Structures are given as structure tokens and as C-alpha cells.
Amino acid sequence: MIKVGIVGGTGYTGVELLRLLAGHPHVQLVTITSRSEKGVAVADLFPNLRGLVDLEFSEPLIDNLKSCDLVFFATPHGVAQDLVPEVLKAGIKVIDLSADFRLRDIALWEQWYAQTHRAPQLVEQAVYGLPEFNRSAISTANVVACPGCYPTSVQLGLMPLLEAGCIDVSDIIANSASGVSGAGRQASVANLFTEVSDSFKAYAASGHRHQPEIEQGLADIAGGPVGITFVPHLLPINRGIHTTIYANLLEADIDVQALFEQRYQNEPFVDVLPSGSHPQTRSVRGSNYCRIALHRPGNGNKLVILVAEDNLTKGASGQAVQCMNIMQGLDEGTGLASPALMP
Amino acid sequence: MIKVGIVGGTGYTGVELLRLLAGHPHVQLVTITSRSEKGVAVADLFPNLRGLVDLEFSEPLIDNLKSCDLVFFATPHGVAQDLVPEVLKAGIKVIDLSADFRLRDIALWEQWYAQTHRAPQLVEQAVYGLPEFNRSAISTANVVACPGCYPTSVQLGLMPLLEAGCIDVSDIIANSASGVSGAGRQASVANLFTEVSDSFKAYAASGHRHQPEIEQGLADIAGGPVGITFVPHLLPINRGIHTTIYANLLEADIDVQALFEQRYQNEPFVDVLPSGSHPQTRSVRGSNYCRIALHRPGNGNKLVILVAEDNLTKGASGQAVQCMNIMQGLDEGTGLASPALMP
């Protein structure tokens, strides 16, 4: 059994990790920390785990993590970088779900997250945890930086095209919409039920923190800079990201359906839908699948790529477990096989 | 492996059965029928099952079911009674999720369901599938009549009290509210998103089909007639039933919290919450748990019992799988251990 700890387990990625790990056949949950909820039973905060998770929240101290083989960080941005060095020194592997180790350009990170990075040396060492692109590096990593929820959807939606070099990389549009769980579990007026329900809006249309991560990720895949306009929107749903990508094909006579099907034929969690389909976010609710469909309106050169994932699963905790499985030499889908909850 | 068939697999209890059985370690799904969707791949109708369920819908004919050990009927009321006799004759066990075999009083059934019962002889033989009350009879049954969603919540909320004889059985109130999936997956104006969303109402307040089933079930538990007023309401949620029960305690100095905890201490799927709790339907979303909490406003004799279950899981398909496990001698929780999806 892999002994697993979770640092920062009171948010939605934390409870999602617990939900997935509670059913993982090779994992023993040994520690979960929360400064604010220290001493509280996990099941008191998250009653869905009553009878299934017995732990109490403990202090986020290295001593409480020492018996772990692997620790997930489900902390807000800027927290993991302080504790991760100690954890690594203790010979424990780390999967960080925050943005702390995603951007290789430290100055860019500091600009978007408005703080000084306190562990820049670890950024070089960290492996970007997108299995579909980085599987081999993940398998030997000590620190994995789990991709952001939006960036996962954009990269999976464009990967086959960028690898094949068949779209104009200078002008791509990614119009994304996310469920409210993407905003976290902090008290706020903006995310009250009464502010979000029965409504819809764009936000951060002039620039969102995931923009540089998206640009870095796409450039890595394409082997050169990619120009992309990314606009996120807030959906009145609990979970789910839907990204509608618009790209211009360089040649008209390419079979993009076949291109995607071939690229992802061996990927356990990327599902290319039949031609003409429209993925619904509910078809991946609570599951680790990413479903993709392709359209060419009027059979022109404009390609519309529809991508659906669960922001808490494939967009965060599910992908983290997938990375853990790869790091531990397990079958990549272990503990991740449940169908989405529908309706 | 138990070879399982599903008759009538295009509704919400059907897809919920498929979701649960797809992950059941001892079940092999061999047949799923639907007259209207014959030849269609299950995963085309329910994309959450892509890659997990390979079957196509076939005609609901006995020949398509003959290789099964057990068949679930997830058909509308009045359908199972025609095919079940043949299925039983073929030596196949049956779990019916419809109301066809729930009421022992045939005349009452015919009155509430406005049709002639065509297999009254089977009603006597059928075992009411509420494991918490009928476990032993279920284990040897050939036909199980799965309880209705509302009746499950009402019976579990009152069982310890009726068995202990500590409430006035002549005047009980059950104020229930259900998610929209309880209304099924038929085209209708009344259940359009735009008719239900951001709204709430009672329905059938003068009398609902589940009233006689509730009365029969409570009488069986109490050993005599029980007077109950049951009013259902429609919630703008996908899944979940919440029943608020009001009963008058016969004596003031009873510890109802202890009574419930003792009664349900060995029940795998009934969870008595700590004193002062309020169960949320989301805490059982997609899970087979029923969560119960008890309140005595002003410490008076009025007992308020709060019951939450998922109408598609413990209120239908999950309970059906629980019954199957009992009938097949498996651990009762096999395939039913996943935590609820939260948020």
C-alpha cells in the first residue's frame, strides 16, 4: 500500500482527492492536514465521507507527513513552496495541485501571483503533470506540478493539431466556461448561490492567471510560440469545464477526426466522440474522462473543438491520482474507473 | 460472475443500474432491452458509459434474457407483470423496480394505477425489497419488489420508532421533497428545465400513489395500522429525496438518538447522524446511503426526523443492487461503496 498524505484538505480539490483515494485499492490515507480545522474529523466537514474516511485534520507539519510515501498539496497558491523542500528532503514524493511549480519563468509567476517565489530551484525539477504529453517524465519525477483545470482542457483540445502542425498557431481562441467549484471553498460574496445561480458571465476577460500556463504548455507541445486568446466564463454548475476552441486549419483536406482518434487511441482518459457530437459536462461529472468533439462549420477551414472535463477530476484531483499511478508504476486508471454521475 | 439483464434500460433507474453494475466485481451485464431504442448502443444514449458499457439495446423478449441469472425490470408501472412470469419460469430471478408487485392489495393497486393487474398470483410471491426490514426473506426470494423512493425514506425514518412502539401511530406527517429524476425520462412540459428550475411546489397533495405503499410498509413494521399524511414536493435538483417526518412521542424521557443508533448500528447503508445534524441530499448524491437526523424542538414531545437519500440509488437502483447482493449471497455492500459526489 502506498502511504499517502494530503496537505490542505479542506477545499474542493481536497475532498475530491479523498473521494477518489478512499476507493483506491493500493492507497492508505495516513495524514490529512489543515491549519484551520486541526482536530476536526474529516467526515464532519464532508459528510459524504462518513464511514469511509476516518482521519482527523492535523497540523501541516513535516512530522505529520514523515510516514508518507507521497504527499498531495491541495493548498492555495504560494503555500506548497514553503513545505515541499522539507518533504522532498524526507524522501517523499510530491504532487502539487496548486500553481506553485507550473511556470518555468519565475518572473512571470511572480507577476501573475503577486508574490515572491520562495523555492525557484524546485521549479526546474518539477515535472508538468499532463500524462498525455509528459507520461515518461512523470514516471520518474519527485515533484509533479499538476496542470490547471483550464490549461488541461485547452492543451488536450489542441495537442493533436499542434503536434501535426496543421493549424495557424498565431491566432487561436479558447472560450472556456467553468463550474463554480473552480473558485474554491472560501467565503465570498461573489460566489454565493444568489450571485451565481440562474446567471452567466465572463470574467478576467482582459487576462487570467492561466494564460501564461496555457501559453507555456502549448509552446512545449508545438515546439514554438503559440498565440492564443483565452476568456473564462462562470457557469452556474458545481463541476465541469467546457472549452470551445477556434483554430484555422492550414489545409482544407485534412481528416481531423482521424487525427484525433489516432492521437488518443491509447489514452485511457481522453475520449474522442463520434463526428457531429457535442460533449456535455455532465457526461464527465465526477469522472476523469476528457471528452472531445470536432466540428467544421460549413466545411470551411475554421475548426471548432469542443472539450469537456470535470474541473475537479481530470482538471485537478483525478489527474493528480493519474500522475500518482504513473509515478508508482500502477495501472494508470487504478481507482479512476467510475462512470460519470448522470443525471 | 452473475449474468445480469436489464429490461427497460432507457430511463434514469436504468442508467443508474448500469452505472452501478458496470463497476460491480461479480456482475456480467449480458442484456439490456428497450423496445424504442433497439439496436442503439447504450453509450450513445448515455455518454457517461462510453468505454465502460459495450451493450446495445435489444428487444424485450424472453429469448434475449434466457442466459441471465437475474433480471432487473426498470420499466414503467404495468409492464413487468407481463414478462416476469416467463422469466421466472425460465429459472431466472427477478428484481422489479416498478410498482407492479409492491402492493399486496390488488384492488388498491388497480385503483391507484388505473389498470387491471395481470399477474396477481405473483404479488403474493414477491418479497418487498427493503433490506433493513426484510433481509432474510429477500435472501431466498425469486421475485423482489423494490420499494418506491419516497416509501424507502419514510420507512427508514420511522422503523426504530414503530418497532419500539414509542410514537402515536395515528397521526404522523411525512413531508417529502424529491429531485426531478423521480419523474422519469419521458418528454413532458411539466418537467422541462424552464418549468422546474428556480422554483418549488407541492404536488399530489390530495393523494399520491406512494401513499398506499407507505401505509402497507409502516403497518408491516408496526404490526398494525398507521395513520400518515404524506405530501410530496418537487425540488429543482437532479437527484435526492429529503423527508421531514413529524411524530408525537408517547413518553418524554426516551433517548431517540440512542434508539436509532442501536437499531441501525449494523446496517451498512443507514447512517444516523450526530445529534443536532441536518442531512443534505448532496451528502448521498450517487451513493446508496440513507442519512438520518433527529430533532426535538423545544425538547417537547414532537419528534422531527430528517431523512436524506438519493432517489435513484437507495431509493431505486442502489437498493436493487443491494437486494441482488443479498439474493446472491454476496457481501451486501459489494459495488456500492463509492462516496457521494460532493460538491
Added chain:
Amino acid sequence: MIKVGIVGGTGYTGVELLRLLAGHPHVQLVTITSRSEKGVAVADLFPNLRGLVDLEFSEPLIDNLKSCDLVFFATPHGVAQDLVPEVLKAGIKVIDLSADFRLRDIALWEQWYAQTHRAPQLVEQAVYGLPEFNRSAISTANVVACPGCYPTSVQLGLMPLLEAGCIDVSDIIANSASGVSGAGRQASVANLFTEVSDSFKAYAASGHRHQPEIEQGLADIAGGPVGITFVPHLLPINRGIHTTIYANLLEADIDVQALFEQRYQNEPFVDVLPSGSHPQTRSVRGSNYCRIALHRPGNGNKLVILVAEDNLTKGASGQAVQCMNIMQGLDEGTGLASPALMP
């Protein structure tokens, strides 16, 4: 034109007052205060009012209110009592939407609101603002204490019965459910979209602050004490209260439908639905109507009363405007005639 001020205009009852008063033909909005949003344009906080309300929030000081004829207090409990004495001294009438002046029993108020009451002398003077019961007293009042949202629905649902003396007043059940706007517009985890959406629960089942107000109001109507069990629930909707009341008729041969129709035939905002109806909360969304329907399951003595209102309108700001119209000698429905928004 009546010069109107609003103290505490940043909550949901505040914006609802603004929405209603912006269209009121005899009202001039002169002041709106908010300590936290001082200097901010109202339309920046509530973009639905862009182009319709020009005011900025100002400090809640008596000097900013002196030009008003009437001031609404839409403040949290415990705030109005400090400023109202000064406002009254300046010859300005007051309608308080908080609980500060609702309970005549000061000790009871202090117990439920956990603070010392600082203007008990005003409580005697305050008139309870339920027009259907107190119209005449309201018309000459200087201070009106607007009823709570739940108490309005319970009192309107029981008034004809209590006045006629035809139910057992010792054992009434009021099972209520409210939209989330009833919880206010403060930052909180409990009322995040992701905590409330697609879920349902009871809360405060052991005792809610509206219990003593309900008991006082019903006793005033009945002319003696009334025993009622009140359990509130939280609905995943923005607006709307639905209360299901259970009462025992003292005699079987009473025509309750006629009783209600007669009692409310001249009430502009109480609508008794035809026999067999079920009021939906959306049928009163944004309107000042309260819709009521009556059922007698199995034609027995148990009477089920279904009551729907908008908690922000008839349950708060609409009722406050109705009281203002009465106090100012206007037609009671002025500015309140818009149909509910459906869908």
C-alpha cells in the same frame, strides 16, 4: 412625492426595495446609506439599476436622512434600534425590515438574538406590518415592524382558520422552505453556490428565530396561544418561500375553500387558488402576491395548506412598500402591480 431613504441598502432586501421604489410613481428616492460602500454608486453594486437609480451610498447618519418623509431600515438585526429613535424624533416615519421591533416580549427577543435590546420603549409603539391583519393600525403608525418572511407565509396560511376557530390550535405543523436570498448577502461558505446548488436540507430544526414571531402572530390572530412546530429548509433557488401547513379540522363538514376565498376576497395580494391547485414559488417570483391552495388528503380532517410567496417581496420589501402605501394613504397596490417573472 414621498421622499424616501433606505438605511442599509447593500443586502438583498435593499436592492429589492430599490427595484420596487424605482418604479413607484409617488416616491422620490433621496438617500441610501451603507457604511461599507460609502461613496460607491448604487448601480455599480447592482447593475440591474443602471440608468434607473442615480444615488450613491452615503454614511448612515441622521443628517443624511433629514430630508426624508419615510425611512426603510434594511439593516441586519440589532442595527435599526440605535438610529430609529433619532429618525422618529426628526418627524420621519420608519419601516423596519429587520427583527428589531417585531417581538413584544423583550426578554424573548434578547434570548433569540443574543444581545441586549437598546430601544425597548419603541417596541411597544411599533405596529406589526401585516396588512391583512393590521391594516388600520399600520395606517396611523410611525414605526412599522415588517414581518419576517417565514412568519408572513405561516400567518397568511392560517389566518382564516384561526379567525374562524375551526382547527385544533394545539398541534400545527409548518414545514417551510426558502430560497437562499433569505440568508442575506454576506460572505459565507455555507451559502456558496457549490454548497447549496443541487442539494436540499432542513436547518435550525431544533428551533429558529422566527418561531417566537410566528407564535406571537398566530396568538394575536387566534386570541390565545397556538402550538406550532416550525421547521425551515433551504432550497436551491434564488427567491421564494413555500410553506406546507398541516392542521386538524375540528369539524369535517366545513368548506375551507369558501372560508379562504371569503376571507381574502378583498385582499389585493392574497390569491386563493382553485381547489386542487399547487402554487409554485415561480408564480410569485418578484411579485408581491401570496398564493394559497388547500387540500384534504382522502377527504379527512387533516387540512394541508400550501402557501407560496417571494421572500424578498411579500416576505420583505414588497410588504414594506405595501405598508408605506397604507401609511401614506395611497392605493395599497401602487408600484406593486407587476406580474411575477415566469419562466
Added chain:
Amino acid sequence: MIKVGIVGGTGYTGVELLRLLAGHPHVQLVTITSRSEKGVAVADLFPNLRGLVDLEFSEPLIDNLKSCDLVFFATPHGVAQDLVPEVLKAGIKVIDLSADFRLRDIALWEQWYAQTHRAPQLVEQAVYGLPEFNRSAISTANVVACPGCYPTSVQLGLMPLLEAGCIDVSDIIANSASGVSGAGRQASVANLFTEVSDSFKAYAASGHRHQPEIEQGLADIAGGPVGITFVPHLLPINRGIHTTIYANLLEADIDVQALFEQRYQNEPFVDVLPSGSHPQTRSVRGSNYCRIALHRPGNGNKLVILVAEDNLTKGASGQAVQCMNIMQGLDEGTGLASPALMP
């Protein structure tokens, strides 16, 4: 008083017309027709209108419309064209909310609506009812073809830019999302609460019926062909359209905020938000406003235009009433001044 009739009043644009016209000071509702609901009181179908609209549905016959000055058609596509000729012959003005008279290219209409057009001669005569572009022609029209909900949002979002000639018209993206009321009030599985709630998807991504109307409208504004990719999405909300438009500015040093503010400064129902804003659909819920905000991510040449409207109001029935006001020489905003309902 203008005597008004409504043909086809049982859908959502019908009830929205009724809601708006019930409060219109210069309108007398004289007839409302529905073949299926003939003889039913309007208030029985739409309880929000109880006490406010007294009519019954009648047969859609010319004899029932003869006393009208103006008739709204709120019928499905393909219905108005049969009755409109008779209505016009009787000297009655017509505002059609369906698509029957929107497209000047009859062949294109027949291709997208899969039927033969039976009144092509009227198409020439019909005026496209977008007041912001066509006010003068509307004022003298006998037949107005009300714009579609999506096309309204796209045209208002692009009008200032196309008129100023400052964007590349060969490659525009309009990513739209609509509430479910846009799909109408017909029984269907696809629009059940349980199919739509807590989910999101694109639909008709390969081509939607509003595409040719959008192309025609933009070409009229631009004075030449415009290339646009339009992809609609389905939101789990009752009302509201949000369109996110992406366009390339031809020059970097243009002040688009000023351009929009100037263009719309005298428009009563187009509201250009301050720089940096993000319009929410709820800010226009039930109102006739269209709110627009502009963004230039990274201050580049890509312009992001955010447009919010209520699909039933500015996108249908509100715009129809606005056209009526213009045709009748009334102030354009008569009966349309209510603020949006928020929350």
C-alpha cells in the same frame, strides 16, 4: 388604447408578451389565440398572470383578430406566413416573432427551415425589427420581422465596429450561450430539467439556423459580406443570452470604449458598461436592456466584446414591444422600464 392581439400565446415568448403588455399603459389586450388551449383561461396556464390578464385562449382565426390594431405572432416557424396575409388585408399591423420574414433570401430560408415558404411576397415588405439599426423603417412598417435572440446580441455587439470599419470582417467569432427558454415550451427529453441542469454543452456547432440571419444582418450593417463563425451553447438558466465576440482590430490606436459609448449614447436599451466590466445575464433578467463590455487582452489587437441580453425580452418579446412603440409613435421605452430582477 392600442388594441392588441397575440397569435400563439402558449409559449415563452407569448407569456413574456403578456407580462409586458399587461403593464403597458397604452395597450388593451383583446385577443390571444391557441389552437391547443382554446377555451382555457390564460391565467390557468400562466398563474403569474392571475388577476392581471383575464382573457381566454381562442381559435387562431381572422375573425377573432379583426378588432385589433396590431397583432403579434408568437408562433413556431412556418405558421405566421399562412395567417399574416389575411391580417394585413384587414388593415392590421403585424409584428412576427418567428423567423418567417427575417431572411430576404427565400431559398436560404427554405433550406434552413426545411419547408416551402408560402408568403415570399411578404418577405420583401417586412422590416427587420432591430430598432438600433432600423428605427426609421420600423416606424412606418406594416410587418415587422423581429430579430432572433442570438442575432440581436451579435449585431448589437458588432454594430459600432462594422459601421466604423475598424475590424477585419473576414474572421469574426461569436461564441454564444443561451438559457433554456430559448428552446421553447414543447415537451421534449432533451430539455428536461434532468438533462440540462448542472451541465453545459455546445449544440449545432456545425451550423445553426441563426447563422444566415446573423450574416444577413451584419452584411446590412457593414455594407458588404462579413465572415463569422457562430457557435451556440446551452446554459442551465431560465433566461439570458451571453455572447462573447472575438474580432481583430485593423488599427491598434482606436478607443473602442469611446466608439461604443458614442454609438449607443441615445439608445434607450443598449448600455455600454465601464471599461473592465463583465455583464452578467442576471443584470438584464426580465428587462429589455442589452449590456455590453469591451476587453483587449494584453492590449493587443484582439478585441473581446461581451454582450448580455434576456433572450425572451430584448431577444424577443421586449424588442417586439419596443418595435410596437415605434410603430405607434409612442415613447420607445413605454412599458419597458422595469429593472431586471436581481437576485
